[in-house]
Amino acid sequence: MEYGYIRVSTLDQNEDRQRRAMADRGIPRERMFLDKQSGKDFHRPAYARLLRRLRPGDLVYVLSIDRLGRNYEEVQNQWRVLTKEKAVDICVIDMPLLDTRQGKDLMGTFIADLVLQILSFVAQNERENIKKRQAEGIAAAKARGVKFGRPPAVLPENFHAVHKKWRDKKITLRQAAEACGMPEGTFYAKARKFEEGEK
Template sequence: MTETKTFGYVRVSTKEQNTDRQIVVMQKLGINERDIFIDKASGKDFDRPQYQALKAQLRKGDLVYIVSLDRLGRNSDAIKKEWNEITTEIGADIVVTDMELLDTRKYKDTMGNFVANLVLEVLTFMAQSEREKTLARQAEGIAVAKAQGKHLGRPQLNIKTLTKQQRGDLEANFRAWETKELTGVQFMEILGLKKNSFYKITKEYKETIQ
């Protein structure tokens, strides 16, 4: 008989977010560190490397712990599809630690399944609704910033944003580059700029000295 295994799945949305709280929960459950799968990725879908690695290892009778349902994902239909694949097609169990009713080990009868499925429906709906609200707030923030003329994303590179060293190197080597004594690649390396930024800066500088 194949030995069953216990796994933990941890997810945060960005690389900057901390996974410690979820990992501590898994460790208190006695899950071995090598059996805790961690993704730092959006919950919009299940195209996540560690989740897919976990799923590939699951066998009938195995157990997966998740701290909360939204750590599994935030798309209602996708969550239910994955839940069904793990519990029905693979035959593993899932325990959501912050929701007692979402423990597939306990509810095997008809009424138990009905209650658990109802809770799953409600929670997946809430997870997706929260994601949609977050996206709406982000879109609203972007629209306001654009209306106010604020630049979004990385600061735009121009002569004024160059360092004192870069400005000096630009002034000292520009003529040599124009007369082809210095190649574009060499000049880029001196300035520490990538191709698009290099041509933007040199064009701007040329306009200032004409």
């Protein structure tokens, strides 16, 4: 039986290119397993379902080695799980040297293992470079004054009047919070912040 494994890193990334590559090899949609999450490890639901389905002699297609994963050691381990423990073949479509159906002799196995080590190292290195570039981009944006996170909530128009009544003990904390349409804890925190700003 032939299967396709597809992975994209985020929910909004498009997997169409990988699906087309699988369809071109005659893999029906019901035998394509898709995960939408990071390749840093193999704790992925679709991948786990694929592993349970595999039987000796099956074939798993992946478009490129980084679609399998981006962690050097984990990719090596999973390659061994698939080829040795599960006794299935793997074909990396973008890298014909990584097709375990070819070169079953010692030299073929050696070349495939060598290529796998190089490519999985490159995949992890790229993941680390992406993280580094993100951190550098965030630092540069912060240096330019870009604010991250949720913008602070705007105080309701009646906040100042309600706050004064509460401070003058004309209304309770609960009444003040209700008048401003917010939880008591939020009103109290906003009041403290407002008072600190007045000092």
